[in-house]
Amino acid sequence: MPEGRNTSTMFYNEINRALTEEDFAFLRRGLSLEEIVALVGKHDGIVGFNILTPFYILTDGKLFLGFYPPFSATFESLISATIEYPDGSTRTIDLE
Secondary structure, three states: OOOOOOOOOEEEEOOOOOOOHHHOOOOOOOOOOOHHHHHOOOOOOEEEOOOEEEEOOOOOOOOOEEEEEOOOOOOOOEEEEEEEOOOOOOOEEOOO
């Protein structure tokens, strides 16, 4: 996991691939994690405490974080997504 990330709980798998922000251009509200995995592959891990958030590590050191309803362990309906930059700043992705 990139250093300096503030996380409560981290489940992390190292996956060798080259993803960029553009790989997530298809995102829209309501997608299941299963649908996202079918298009870009398995997430790199899950972060969070009570609210679990799947994440992908991008080639330039950014993180893609997909948010699902609180206390939802099934990841059935994406409600928002964020890009986290290596400096800790974030940008919310506009979901159609």
